[in-house]
Amino acid sequence: MSTKEKTWWYVAGIAIALYALFPIAWIVSLSFKAPSDLANGSFLPTAFSGENYALILNGDASSLFLPALRNSFGICLIATFISVFLSMFAAYAIARLDFPGKKLILGTALGVAIFPVISIVTPLFNLWRQIGLYDTWPGLIIPYLSLTLPLSIWTMSAFFREIPWEMEQAAQVDGATTWQAFRKVIVPLAAPGVFTTAIIAFFIAWNDFVYGISLTSTGASRPVPAALGLFSGASQFEDPTGAIAAAAVIVTIPVVILVLVFQRRIVAGLTNGAVKG
Amino acid sequence: MTTTQAPTGARTGASAPAPVKKQVSDRAKAERKLGWMLAGPAMAVMLLVTAYPIAQAVYDSLFDYRLTDPENRSFTGLSNYVVVLTDQLWWQSVGVTLLITLITVAVELVLGFALAMVMNKALKAIRPFLRAVILIPYAVITVVSAFAWQFAFDINTGFVNSWFAWLPGVSAETDWFGDFGTSLFVICLAEIWKTTPFISLLLLAGLAQVPEVLQEAAQVDGATWWQRMRRVTIPNMKAAIMVALLFRTLDAFRVFDSIFVMTAGANGTETVSFLAYRQTISRLEIGLGSAVSVLLFLAVVLIAFIFIKGFKVDLSQARGDG
Numbered sequence: 001m002s003t004k005e006k007t008w009w010y011v012a013g014i015a016i017a018l019y020a021l022f023p024i025a026w027i028v029s030l031s032f033k034a035p036s037d038l039a040n041g042s043f044l045p046t047a048f049s050g051e052n053y054a055l056i057l058n059g060d061a062s063s064l065f066l067p068a069l070r071n072s073f074g075i076c077l078i079a080t081f082i083s084v085f086l087s088m089f090a091a092y093a094i095a096r097l098d099f100p101g102k103k104l105i106l107g108t109a110l111g112v113a114i115f116p117v118i119s120i121v122t123p124l125f126n127l128w129r130q131i132g133l134y135d136t137w138p139g140l141i142i143p144y145l146s147l148t149l150p151l152s153i154w155t156m157s158a159f160f161r162e163i164p165w166e167m168e169q170a171a172q173v174d175g176a177t178t179w180q181a182f183r184k185v186i187v188p189l190a191a192p193g194v195f196t197t198a199i200i201a202f203f204i205a206w207n208d209f210v211y212g213i214s215l216t217s218t219g220a221s222r223p224v225p226a227a228l229g230l231f232s233g234a235s236q237f238e239d240p241t242g243a244i245a246a247a248a249v250i251v252t253i254p255v256v257i258l259v260l261v262f263q264r265r266i267v268a269g270l271t272n273g274a275v276k277g
Numbered sequence: 278m279t280t281t282q283a284p285t286g287a288r289t290g291a292s293a294p295a296p297v298k299k300q301v302s303d304r305a306k307a308e309r310k311l312g313w314m315l316a317g318p319a320m321a322v323m324l325l326v327t328a329y330p331i332a333q334a335v336y337d338s339l340f341d342y343r344l345t346d347p348e349n350r351s352f353t354g355l356s357n358y359v360v361v362l363t364d365q366l367w368w369q370s371v372g373v374t375l376l377i378t379l380i381t382v383a384v385e386l387v388l389g390f391a392l393a394m395v396m397n398k399a400l401k402a403i404r405p406f407l408r409a410v411i412l413i414p415y416a417v418i419t420v421v422s423a424f425a426w427q428f429a430f431d432i433n434t435g436f437v438n439s440w441f442a443w444l445p446g447v448s449a450e451t452d453w454f455g456d457f458g459t460s461l462f463v464i465c466l467a468e469i470w471k472t473t474p475f476i477s478l479l480l481l482a483g484l485a486q487v488p489e490v491l492q493e494a495a496q497v498d499g500a501t502w503w504q505r506m507r508r509v510t511i512p513n514m515k516a517a518i519m520v521a522l523l524f525r526t527l528d529a530f531r532v533f534d535s536i537f538v539m540t541a542g543a544n545g546t547e548t549v550s551f552l553a554y555r556q557t558i559s560r561l562e563i564g565l566g567s568a569v570s571v572l573l574f575l576a577v578v579l580i581a582f583i584f585i586k587g588f589k590v591d592l593s594q595a596r597g598d599g
Binding site for chain 1: 316334395421425428433435438470474563
């Protein structure tokens, strides 16, 4: 490849990096602007200020942000755990067994995945108020399963299909017990798929907004996206922009790190489940 | 299936080995039982969290029911649907939703394809970096992305007005969220930024399936880049394109987060999802809100149906059920 061609590839690469990172850089820059600096009309702050972070981490806005952060982590982790646990068994059955319900299960997962969330919210809003699940953790964990479960079943089935299951028998022939064969051979092969599925399911739950604003009313269960969406400043005279930017950066950084560390697996998980020859 | 009789099997043609299925061996029976035991709970939970709520929504939609006035709940049949379908607000929101869907999906398909092409052919040295970086918009919370774009264009906190003041029509005073067209422009921009990576990754997976030999053969035969594109690449990745289109269309049709954050439906930017939300959660009109929800659900089913039947999207591909 000629040097000229190489240069072009690097230019294209830089363009893609700019595309992906520019809005992130902007929100980071915005989060370091002091309130008086917010309207300076330029991309960068005139002077870096940690004021916004102080405001959301131990200032007036912390009573809104910190509980939301705790709710988001707790609710999303539990919903992820439940759906990964359930779909582990389902995916094993789909990948390894031959039974007529297979297509029905995968079809249902597809149907649930394309379901408009708002159509579920309306009846749940009413029902949750009647049975006392409104504004509670379980009140969000249950509907989150409609987001995470179909995706987990899909992604994990695709991963499990790739596992060379005959290795299990080979181990048994070599004298391993059934349990040993499963634990020493199958578990290490299946673990990356399970782990990747968990990351993707967590992203989906972490991203939810509709359930979050509709089924909660206080800091008891309101997750971060909903808290951000309804954030209107500690007092009505305060512009919430800086605080929102700082909170946005805090919830975005862990996700960006996860993506950078596990990108290869996440790409495989996202595309295996969806497109397969 | 287990009781399929031989004559029926014969009549339905030779497509399926129906008579063989008549005697399900013990082994197959045990396998079936185990399969349902393992997959049953997941299936049951999926149905519980979707089929039940939508059934409840259908039921609720038949009542005149306000949460502020629960005593006067009364059965009104389909009148909620009549109210919704004869209201200009509904058609306006359907129009906006379709417009956003059309614009974003069309742009994303072209842009996503370009990104996929670059990632597919990029130097080995930068390929992992590109795939990591492209995932970032996908992983960022939609609400965060909506805020980032909103603040960028905002008349007070933004930089866009000062950066693009040289463009005709843009000045320090430009209020992007002041009218329909410009609001819609920023909304679409935010949606496109956030979801193009997903499309491009699906298309990249499709590109990887196009046989290299075909490309080379076409090149040897003197086909131009465009000819190779149209005759070799695209036909060979049609399945991936259709799956990506189906997913993104359905996703775009449900657009809600960006609308809520950026305009809250102002200047006629209300989408169907937002209308349903406003009726139910803000106005506590459970009956009307349910009717809108059911109609949205039907619209999504219709779109999926059109794709699957009309464009013959092979969902066994989508399911990874190769």
